[in-house]
Amino acid sequence: DAGVTQSPTHLIKTRGQHVTLRCSPISGHKSVSWYQQVLGQGPQFIFQYYEKEERGRGNFPDRFSARQFPNYSSELNVNALLLGDSALYLCASSLLGQPQHFGDGTRLSIL
Template structure:
C-alpha cells in the first residue's frame, strides 16, 4: 500500500520563475494539505483541498495556488518565485478526522 508520494524530490529554479509540485495521497484518503518547512523549523500550513475545493488557507500570498483532481491527487503552484520560497514542501493526506500522513517532500531551491 503506497503512502503519500511527491514529485519531484528536488528542484532548482531561479527568481521570477514558476513551479508546480505534485502529490498523490495515500490510498483511501480524500483530503490533501500542503505545508512549507524551512530548514530546522516546523512546517507551516499553506492550504488544504477537499472535494477539489480549497477548504482552508494559511498565511501565504496569492502566488501560492493549488488544485485537487477527481482522483484526489493535488498540485501546488508557486508563481514569481522569491529566494525566500526555498524550502521543503510537504504534502499530507488524510480522511475524516484521521491523522495526516506526510510524504517525503520536494526540496525547492531558488537561485
C-alpha cells in the same frame, strides 16, 4: 499500500520563475494538505483540499495556489519565485479529522 508520493524530489529554480509540485495521496484519502518547512522550523500550513474544494488556507501570498483533481491528487503552484521560497514542501493526506500522513517532500531551491 503506497504512501503519499510527491514529485519531483528536488528542484532548482531561479527567481521569477514558476513551479508546480505534485502529490498523490494514500488510496482512499480525500483530503490533501500542503506545507512549507524551512530548515529548523515547524511546517507552515499553506492549503488543504477536500473533495476537490479548498477547505483551509494559511497565510501565504496569492503567488501560491493549489488544486485537487478528481482522483484526489493535487498540485501546488508557486508563481514569481523569491529566494525566500526555498524550502521543503510537504504534502499530507488523510481521512478528514484523522492524523495526516506526510510524503517525503520536494526540496525547492531558488537561485
